[in-house]
Amino acid sequence: MAMDDKEALAQIQQMVKFILNEAKDKAQEIEARALEDFNIEKLKIVQQMKDKIRQEFDKKAKKLEVQRSIDRSTAINKARLRRIAAQEQVVNEVYAQSQKQLAAICSDSARYKELLVDLIVQGLLRLLEAEVIIRCREMDRQVVESILPAAAAKYSKILNDEAGLKKTVKLSIDKLGRYLPPPPSGDSSVPSW
Numbered sequence: 001m002a003m004d005d006k007e008a009l010a011q012i013q014q015m016v017k018f019i020l021n022e023a024k025d026k027a028q029e030i031e032a033r034a035l036e037d038f039n040i041e042k043l044k045i046v047q048q049m050k051d052k053i054r055q056e057f058d059k060k061a062k063k064l065e066v067q068r069s070i071d072r073s074t075a076i077n078k079a080r081l082r083r084i085a086a087q088e089q090v091v092n093e094v095y096a097q098s099q100k101q102l103a104a105i106c107s108d109s110a111r112y113k114e115l116l117v118d119l120i121v122q123g124l125l126r127l128l129e130a131e132v133i134i135r136c137r138e139m140d141r142q143v144v145e146s147i148l149p150a151a152a153a154k155y156s157k158i159l160n161d162e163a164g165l166k167k168t169v170k171l172s173i174d175k176l177g178r179y180l181p182p183p184p185s186g187d188s189s190v191p192s193w
Contacts, residue, residue, distance in 0.1 A: 113147050116140070120151040124169055125158065131170045138179040145173055 105111045124132060136144040148171040159165040 113143060113150075116144060117147050117151045117154060120144075120147070120171070121155045121158065124151070124155045128167075129169065130167075131172075133172055133174050135174045135178060135180055137182055139182065141173060141179075148172075 105115050120134065134144060134148070152169050152171050156166075156168050159167050
């Protein structure tokens with residue numbers, strides 16, 4: 001019977017060995033599956049994080065581009081405003097200078113008459129009409145009436161010399177009393193003849 005005990009013991013040991021091998025195989029299988037699941041989950045998390053980082057990067061890149069566009073537009077607008085201010089300053093300076101020159105011309109009766117003749121002739125050359133009614137400031141009526149023959153003669157001479165046209169013009173002052181407005185009050189450049 002001792003043999004049977006030995007056989008039984010050997011058989012038990014063989015069964016234990018088999019069970020341990022089965023358990024070891026199962027453990028390896030579970031470990032392999034867990035490692036595979038871990039790697040899959042890890043790849044999924046890594047991909048999600050990459051996507052999140054890309055989205056954040058794209059969002060920041062767009063925000064930066066928008067800010068650059070705003071900055072560029074702001075700089076362009078500031079440059080335009082500076083240019084407009086500079087242009088306005090130049091226009092104001094030219095206006096002030098022309099006011100001074102006009103005041104100087106208006107204070108000299110002969111130069112003022114010459115200016116009025118030239119202005120009337122310039123208008124006549126644009127109109128090219130046979131009869132023109134002139135409107136002037138009420139205070140300049142006598143001066144304008146006195147220069148109408150000179151303006152008509154200069155107009156005819158320019159047309160003859162420049163274009164070979166023999167044309168005359170009949171000039172008269174508006175008889176309906178419609179005058180141009182006087183200069184703004186406080187303007188000392190007004191002739192007082």
